[in-house]
Amino acid sequence: MSKIELKNINKYYGDNHVLKDLTLTIEDGDFMTLLGPSGCGKTTTLRVISGLERPQGGVMLIDGNTAIDAAKAFYLEPSKRGLNLVFQSYALWPHMTVYENIAFGLKIQKLPRAEVDSRVREALKMMRISEYEKRYPNELSGGQQQRVAIARAVASNPRLLLLDEPLSNLDARLRIDMRSELLRLHRDLGTTIIYVTHDQVEALTMSTKIALFKAGELSQVSTPVELYMNPVDLQAADFIGNPRINFLEGKATLQADGLKVTSALGEHLFPKADMTDEPIPSGSFDVVVAVRPEQIRISTDQVPGSLPVTVYANQPAGSETLVSLQAGGSDFLAKVLGLVHYQINQQLYVQIAPEKINIYEAKSTRLIKRARVDDVSLPN
Amino acid sequence: MRVARGKIKYPMTRERLKNQILNVVRNPFNMIVFFSLIILFCLIVIPLLQMIASTFTAAKSEVRRIGGQPGDFTLYYWRYILVSNLASATLWEPLKNSIIIGLFTVLVSVPLGSVLGWLIVRSDIPGKKLLGMLVVIPYMIPSWCKALSWLAVFRNERSGALGFLAGLGMNIPDWLAYGPIAIVLCMSLHYYAFSYINVSSALRSINSELEEMGEICGATKPQILKSITLPLVLPSILSSIIMTLSKSIGTYGVAANLGNRIGYYTLATKMKVFINDGPQSVGYAMSLVLIALAALIIFSNQRIIGVRKSYATIGGKGGRSTDMRLGKAKVPLMIFLVLFLVMAMVMPMFVLVMETFQVTTGNGYGLNNLTLYNWIGTVDQAQKYTSYPGIFQNPEFGRSMWNTVRLTFLASIITALCGQFLGYISTRGRGKWYGSLTEQLVFIPYLMSGVAFSTMYFAMFSRPHLGGLMPSLYGTFTLIVLTSVVKHFPFASRSGTANMMQISTELEEAATINGASFWQRMRRIVLPLAKNGFVSGFMLTFISIAKELDLIIIMMDKKTQTMSYLAFTYSQEGYNQMADAISVCVLFFILVCYIIANRFGADIGKSW
Numbered sequence: 001m002s003k004i005e006l007k008n009i010n011k012y013y014g015d016n017h018v019l020k021d022l023t024l025t026i027e028d029g030d031f032m033t034l035l036g037p038s039g040c041g042k043t044t045t046l047r048v049i050s051g052l053e054r055p056q057g058g059v060m061l062i063d064g065n066t067a068i069d070a071a072k073a074f075y076l077e078p079s080k081r082g083l084n085l086v087f088q089s090y091a092l093w094p095h096m097t098v099y100e101n102i103a104f105g106l107k108i109q110k111l112p113r114a115e116v117d118s119r120v121r122e123a124l125k126m127m128r129i130s131e132y133e134k135r136y137p138n139e140l141s142g143g144q145q146q147r148v149a150i151a152r153a154v155a156s157n158p159r160l161l162l163l164d165e166p167l168s169n170l171d172a173r174l175r176i177d178m179r180s181e182l183l184r185l186h187r188d189l190g191t192t193i194i195y196v197t198h199d200q201v202e203a204l205t206m207s208t209k210i211a212l213f214k215a216g217e218l219s220q221v222s223t224p225v226e227l228y229m230n231p232v233d234l235q236a237a238d239f240i241g242n243p244r245i246n247f248l249e250g251k252a253t254l255q256a257d258g259l260k261v262t263s264a265l266g267e268h269l270f271p272k273a274d275m276t277d278e279p280i281p282s283g284s285f286d287v288v289v290a291v292r293p294e295q296i297r298i299s300t301d302q303v304p305g306s307l308p309v310t311v312y313a314n315q316p317a318g319s320e321t322l323v324s325l326q327a328g329g330s331d332f333l334a335k336v337l338g339l340v341h342y343q344i345n346q347q348l349y350v351q352i353a354p355e356k357i358n359i360y361e362a363k364s365t366r367l368i369k370r371a372r373v374d375d376v377s378l379p380n
Numbered sequence: 381m382r383v384a385r386g387k388i389k390y391p392m393t394r395e396r397l398k399n400q401i402l403n404v405v406r407n408p409f410n411m412i413v414f415f416s417l418i419i420l421f422c423l424i425v426i427p428l429l430q431m432i433a434s435t436f437t438a439a440k441s442e443v444r445r446i447g448g449q450p451g452d453f454t455l456y457y458w459r460y461i462l463v464s465n466l467a468s469a470t471l472w473e474p475l476k477n478s479i480i481i482g483l484f485t486v487l488v489s490v491p492l493g494s495v496l497g498w499l500i501v502r503s504d505i506p507g508k509k510l511l512g513m514l515v516v517i518p519y520m521i522p523s524w525c526k527a528l529s530w531l532a533v534f535r536n537e538r539s540g541a542l543g544f545l546a547g548l549g550m551n552i553p554d555w556l557a558y559g560p561i562a563i564v565l566c567m568s569l570h571y572y573a574f575s576y577i578n579v580s581s582a583l584r585s586i587n588s589e590l591e592e593m594g595e596i597c598g599a600t601k602p603q604i605l606k607s608i609t610l611p612l613v614l615p616s617i618l619s620s621i622i623m624t625l626s627k628s629i630g631t632y633g634v635a636a637n638l639g640n641r642i643g644y645y646t647l648a649t650k651m652k653v654f655i656n657d658g659p660q661s662v663g664y665a666m667s668l669v670l671i672a673l674a675a676l677i678i679f680s681n682q683r684i685i686g687v688r689k690s691y692a693t694i695g696g697k698g699g700r701s702t703d704m705r706l707g708k709a710k711v712p713l714m715i716f717l718v719l720f721l722v723m724a725m726v727m728p729m730f731v732l733v734m735e736t737f738q739v740t741t742g743n744g745y746g747l748n749n750l751t752l753y754n755w756i757g758t759v760d761q762a763q764k765y766t767s768y769p770g771i772f773q774n775p776e777f778g779r780s781m782w783n784t785v786r787l788t789f790l791a792s793i794i795t796a797l798c799g800q801f802l803g804y805i806s807t808r809g810r811g812k813w814y815g816s817l818t819e820q821l822v823f824i825p826y827l828m829s830g831v832a833f834s835t836m837y838f839a840m841f842s843r844p845h846l847g848g849l850m851p852s853l854y855g856t857f858t859l860i861v862l863t864s865v866v867k868h869f870p871f872a873s874r875s876g877t878a879n880m881m882q883i884s885t886e887l888e889e890a891a892t893i894n895g896a897s898f899w900q901r902m903r904r905i906v907l908p909l910a911k912n913g914f915v916s917g918f919m920l921t922f923i924s925i926a927k928e929l930d931l932i933i934i935m936m937d938k939k940t941q942t943m944s945y946l947a948f949t950y951s952q953e954g955y956n957q958m959a960d961a962i963s964v965c966v967l968f969f970i971l972v973c974y975i976i977a978n979r980f981g982a983d984i985g986k987s988w
Contacts, residue, residue, distance in 0.1 A: 010388050052889050057388035071390045073399035079895035091886035095908045104904070105894030156894065 002159040003028045010057030020216040033195045033203040036213030051078030084158035088165040090149040092137035099133040102152045123155040143174045163195045234365040246332035252287040263289045264328035278366045286362035295356045296334035306349035311342045408898040420821040427840035435665040457661040474650040485628040488568035493575025501583040504703035518724040519573035522927040524633030525963045529728030532735045541741045562638045569724045575620035582616035626674040630829020632930040648831045667832035675827045736961040754957040784942040788926045791864035795872045796918035803876020826870035830930030837863045879913030919977035
């Protein structure tokens with residue numbers, strides 16, 4: 001339980017500027033995911049927070065106490081920051097048993113033997129690995145090693161738990177299991193968690209907040225739903241979502257009654273209430289219309305307001321079917337739940353709810369019209 | 381805060397300065413790096429500079445010839461070896477001999493080692509496992525031992541005692557018994573191991589599917605060898621050439637045993653003459669030439685190959701490996717292998733061992749010519765005039781054995797420890813200035829042949845320095861240990877680096893996060909994990925130091941001599957049987973160590 005404030009953090013490796021003036025606040029109890037492609041600085045940020053890296057510039061506060069003050073060359077030691085870290089490689093000590101691995105930090109703290117024992121057992125029990133306590137790490141499977149690594153990290157009762165791509169070495173099925181495991185852990189411990197991943201599904205499914213990184217800078221910090229529904233720029237929109245969001249070229253003009261956009265999807269007038277604060281060019285300007293594949297509803301009959309399209313390809317995949325469509329010289333992809341078999345070159349009609357469409361200004365690549373987010377939480 | 385050249389610069393305040401100093405001082409790793417660099421500087425850079433300086437400084441013994449005061453700047457020594465009328469005999473002739481020997485050794489040993497490597501790794505020759513073990517044994521025999529066995533076989537009446545062949549009534553000409561041909565062959569039978577080990581490990585790392593693809597494309601076996609296999613192992617062959625060349629140019633023991641008695645000198649042997657008889661600075665100047673030569677060879681190699689391949693064998697795991705069928709060539713190749721083993725191992729060993737039992741060498745193995753005198757005889761039992769009792773009765777032998785064991789144990793423990801330590805610094809400092817500086821400093825002794833290196837140490841420590849802070853170690857056992865330790869730094873730190881590379885930094889970081897201090901990390905994480913690598917590193921250094929003659933020959937005297945040195949002295953004095961007996965003991969010692977080292981999984985391929 002800890003609040004982390006990063007202010008203007010700058011980190012260089014030689015001449016390589018890895019973190020550029022990074023400012024980020026992680027609230028107490030957050031499950032904050034640092035998301036981004038590899039090499040964007042998310043692991044470095046985690047290591048700066050942990051104290052393993054020393055940034056050349058910036059300030060970091062933990063619960064209001066200074067942990068980093070680069071101007072004074074002050075860096076609090078990692079062990080005094082009240083945190084623990086789960087490494088991507090797990091970093092289990094191969095010469096120690098599972099028990100010894102978990103007990104190591106507690107013994108270093110010189111806790112009484114009985115307490116060490118009870119805490120280790122508690123951690124073993126929580127991660128459901130009690131039966132492996134006498135084994136060595138190389139006698140465990142990847143998933144079991146992962147649990148040991150997490151058990152080792154939580155045994156010290158950290159106020160802040162850092163996880164560096166902890167699931168990337170697991171197979172797909174185990175990854176889904178461990179995701180729910182981590183969610184339970186977050187709820188049970190109530191610890192602030194900072195989680196690094198390049199996997200957007202992990203980010204979207206687990207986090208309370210996501211910080212999207214782009215080349216050493218933050219491009220967006222928001223809730224998973226907001227990030228998915230309204231990525232702030234084209235790059236973020238392109239990164240988030242699988243299958244990828246559809247981009248269609250269009251022209252727009254700002255009118256008194258809203259934003260008028262013409263594209264392969266036809267003509268739309270979006271109300272001003274849905275527009276962001278981004279500056280809008282005067283006159284007619286280029287925009288990119290972005291539509292999530294699942295927002296495209298397909299029907300075989302023409303209904304009012306629908307758009308005629310032809311089927312380019314059909315990819316049934318069990319629980320869903322991806323349909324490539326063409327309209328007015330543009331290609332786009334639609335996602336339909338369940339198995340559907342459309343014929344190639346079949347004539348279909350699609351409907352898209354205008355309030356779910358994102359509009360980006362082509363030149364600045366910034367979001368100028370938001371999609372409306374439905375309230376997805378269940379009533380209590 | 382202001383941003384200069386894209387980087388942040390904070391104004392220096394007292395607090396910032398205080399914290400910066402605390403950050404450096406509080407981290408024991410920084411302190412360790414700091415002191416290691418100072419020590420490396422004292423042990424490697426200063427001696428080198430010192431030796432260079434002494435070649436420009438008039439020494440007391442030559443003042444009369446040079447004029448001026450002792451300590452004056454002079455070019456006398458360099459003129460002496462470069463332009464005086466003695467220059468030809470001092471430098472140019474031995475230099476020519478050294479280079480010729482180096483080149484011919486390469487010419488013989490590299491093809492030999494490469495073919496052996498290919499046969500053992502790639503072909504379907506029978507008994508590969510056994511052969512693979514036998515083939516490295518000749519390398520275990522110290523090169524000076526080989527020279528002694530060569531003499532045991534080919535010695536002629538010039539040295540008074542006949543060898544095996546001369547004893548059979550064959551007329552052995554001088555050019556075969558002594559001199560360049562003998563030296564080249566002896567060295568080749570030693571340094572083939574470089575090419576063998578390099579090429580075989582390269583071949584192991586190559587997926588044999590590459591060769592099979594050639595076969596599918598319709599290439600014949602010679603075509604595959606020529607256009608697929610050879611180009612792939614070419615880098616390792618090149619680096620073997622460089623290693624062999626730089627090593628054989630600087631080797632002392634073989635050249636001294638086989639060349640000195642007919643007045644055939646190489647740079648290394650001539651240098652020793654000057655260091656013993658003066659002017660010593662001439663010897664130092666010559667050893668600088670030797671260092672420059674080795675450096676030139678190795679750096680030109682790096683230029684050509686790009687990487688320091690002469691220093692690191694190609695790693696990586698190979699793919700599937702299928703043996704190439706030799707077909708009709710199998711029998712001739714088997715004969716070749718057996719012949720090699722007989723020539724390089726069986727015959728010299730046999731003759732060497734038998735000679736220790738002979739009254740008169742070269743007189744055959746008749747009962748009347750056999751004796752145990754050389755092993756256990758006392759002086760009054762001697763059938764010929766000799767002032768030495770058999771080696772087991774000779775207190776000198778006991779002393780030298782004790783010295784050998786003491787030296788090898790002490791030096792290899794210290795070396796292996798330092799190696800792990802230096803390895804730790806260079807892996808954890810990878811990409812940082814101190815990491816590469818450490819690596820480069822540690823590499824310097826590699827450039828120097830044993831004789832050149834010990835010459836440098838001899839020059840450095842024959843008098844106190846830094847106002848007594850570095851005391852004079854002249855004639856002490858400590859100096860011999862120190863020399864052996866520093867000379868083996870490159871190899872030891874390489875094995876240390878390889879060892880430390882296996883310990884991921886994350887393991888240490890995990891300990892840091894859990895609150896472990898630097899020393900706790902070392903004790904609880906790094907040391908336990910480094911243990912196995914340390915043991916095998918130790919065993920390899922151990923063997924290497926036990927074999928050593930070149931390195932320590934300059935510093936030896938009656939009090940500090942090792943078995944290698946004792947054998948060398950006996951051989952020089954003409955007590956061939958006793959020299960042989962001691963060599964047999966050394967061989968036995970090394971083989972036992974080798975077997976123990978193998979038990980610990982030490983890879984002999986890394987022991988130079």
